[in-house]
Amino acid sequence: MVTETAPATPVGGPRTGDARRDVNAAAVLRAVLDHGPVARGRVAALTGLSPAAVSRQVVDLVRLGLLHERPELTAPGTGAVGRPQLPVDVDTGRIAVAGLHIGLPYTTFAFLDPRGNVLHRRELSNRGRTGRAVLRPLLERLPRLLAAAPDGRTVVGLGAVTGGSVDRERGLIVRHDPLRWRDLPLAALLSDASGLPVQVDNHARALTQAEILFGHPAARRSMVHLFVGHVVDAALAVAGTVHVGPASPTGDVAHLPVPDSDLLCHCGRTGCLAVAASDTTLFEAAAAEGITEQPDRAAFLAAVQAGDPRADRLVRRRAEIIGRALALLADVVNPDLLVLTETFALLDPAYLDVVRTEFARRSHLRRDADLLIAQQRGADVLAVAAGAAALTALHARPVHALTAAPRPHPPSPHPPTPHAPSYRGPHS
Incomplete structure (x- = not known):
């Protein structure tokens, strides 16, 4: 657990409406990620939000599947009563994000929970393909891969990362020399195949963001x-x-x-x-x-x-x-x-x-x-990179991400059989 917390108080001046709601929800989620299980009263102190604002955000985040209450952790004999003292924690059992790390020899597909823990990963050989030929079999398989979400979790987003120059705002791979990609609209292709919101980024940036979210203080x-x-x-x-x-x-x-x-x-x-x-x-x-x-x-x-x-x-x-x-x-x-x-x-x-x-x-x-x-993720490093782009979007705007996300395409009746391959290391 990270013990050093960047200030979670909303910055950038007054915000209104949905934007303020998302900023406040992100601040509450950040505090719980760092310190959970933690009482609402402590979250208010950590974020600078009022207790009432924290309570509203917790209700929203519980409803959306990101937080859950932990009444069994309330210290006995303390006399603490009421929801301000009721511990809340990140709920890692209801939702997941999926990720693709597309490299030269193979692609890593993974599911991650909201804390960035890898629930499942598998490696898909690219069989020497380059250019758009790398994507054709992947796009065909993607709905079946997504249907295998562990323990029935709801998949709320898809991240896709690779090397080279990546325009994450446009979801575009500007240039990847080993894969022979130029101006490839990766986000649009994956969104069409999956029915999910897709975040695309460079893998080094994605791993940097994962380190900020879950790593060294x-x-x-x-x-x-x-x-x-x-x-x-x-x-x-x-x-x-x-x-x-x-x-x-x-x-x-x-x-x-x-x-x-x-x-x-x-x-x-x-x-x-x-x-x-x-x-x-x-x-x-x-x-x-x-x-x-x-x-x-x-x-x-x-x-x-x-x-x-x-x-x-x-x-x-x-x-x-x-x-x-x-x-x-x-x-x-x-x-x-x-x-x-x-x-x-x-x-x-x-x-x-x-x-x-x-x-x-x-x-x-x-x-x-x-x-x-x-x-520090060892064998899961590429899986973490794959999911980090989607997790970054989820943590930055949790309410928006979970209320605006379309549902994925219907699952295939024949989902792939999971397996745990041995570690082969970074490869993009």
């Missing part, structure tokens, strides 16, 4: 998140707000120079971080050295886990490159927190230590590497 002050997979992306947040720059990108760290790399980037230059640190380069190097028969994630992971010294050397070399990039980002931004999402730092703390050592050696401003952590 320092994330609400300022943080930088670096995602390393088949693409390399970063996101920045200050005061609990994820930055989105003009024309939709947060920024582009993919073309930071790696001095001793001569690999050719798609931009036409050599030595860009996007190629020097990418999964594609790593797996191709493993095949070239005979560690694996061909560039293959599963085979390379197996070699690393078996202790192959050649595989270990390649991973450590990439960890050093990542550490240098993070040192530069830290020196430029000076954040309270750095979060890394990368396969091997998640699998083995020894590789995170390599990143931290190189970071401390290279940074001019932050010699202490304690601000650098690996993303």
Whole structure:
């Protein structure tokens, strides 16, 4: 549970009508997420709202399935009576959001509860497809996937995230080079297939928002998140707000120079971080050295886990490159927190230590590497990214999200059989 709370009091001046109702509901939900189970009176103190306003919002949020009362937790013998002292908590049993993380080798589909816990995830192979061919089988299967919501929960939204440049306001994938996407109207395509409101975002921004909602307390002050997979992306947040720059990108760290790399980037230059640190380069190097028969994630992971010294050397070399990039980002931004999402730092703390050592050696401003952590969701990291876009919308405007959402398409009589695949790491 997060113990440090950003002020939940509504900001931006007086609000009226539905807008004020949603702002107040979001403030109450935030306080309960951070401190629940918590009494209404305590919520009023945390948010700055009147007890009557808190009570109205709690009634709405209970009716909509986001909160529930916990009378069994009222302390005995305290003499506390009445609803102001009745604990309320987030209800994780009635609604869910769905998410899709669309990467190069496979797509992760997941259900998450309102606290960001992954209820179910599965991986769907993209079978080498690129362009719109990636989406055709996914759009066909989506109604059946949504029909398998755990324990009969109501699915209230769908998030879809991927790498590259994403215009989340228009639901548009502006550019994703490995998938060969340009100006793809992903939100509209998914909404037509699912019947749900769809939120689309870049995966690094989505994971940054998830960290703010459910992760390290320092994330609400300022943080930088670096995602390393088949693409390399970063996101920045200050005061609990994820930055989105003009024309939709947060920024582009993919073309930071790696001095001793001569690999050719798609931009036409050599030595860009996007190629020097990418999964594609790593797996191709493993095949070239005979560690694996061909560039293959599963085979390379197996070699690393078996202790192959050649595989270990390649991973450590990439960890050093990542550490240098993070040192530069830290020196430029000076954040309270750095979060890394990368396969091997998640699998083995020894590789995170390599990143931290190189970071401390290279940074001019932050010699202490304690601000650098690996993303903490482990095997569920892509599932969390997938659902985070939908959860962000739900938490920001809970009343609007739950009263305006259309119902999904009727379920198929043959829902897919859930399974829990082994962890394969970030891959976009």
